[in-house]
Amino acid sequence: MSMDKRTLYDGLNEFEEDLQKLSQNLMEMKGSLQELVEKNTTLELENQRLREHIHELSHKDANQAGKEKQELSQSRLNLEKIYEEGFHVCYDLYGSRREHDEPCAFCLEVIYRDSGNK
């Protein structure tokens, strides 16, 4: 006993609609995840900037210069880590995903500026 053609055709149509809905849901979920990850990265960067700023405000002492330099290279390492995880740390694209992990000259500028005259 076989399914008649009409039943088979209707069944496939229904299945196709379900697949399209699922695919739509999947795309929406991917979009939301991407947004969350980028938002999180942006917050991480802002948090770091605020910490640096607080540090600057509270340690204007010249004796602290060596320690500041040390902390500066620590924050550079943090930026480098975020960059290597695939996100922009440059001002324009700050926290957004680097498409296909393409290199960004502005990010590298942010991470490595002034690092030559330690």
Ligand SMILES: [Zn+2]
């Ligand atoms: Zn960038």
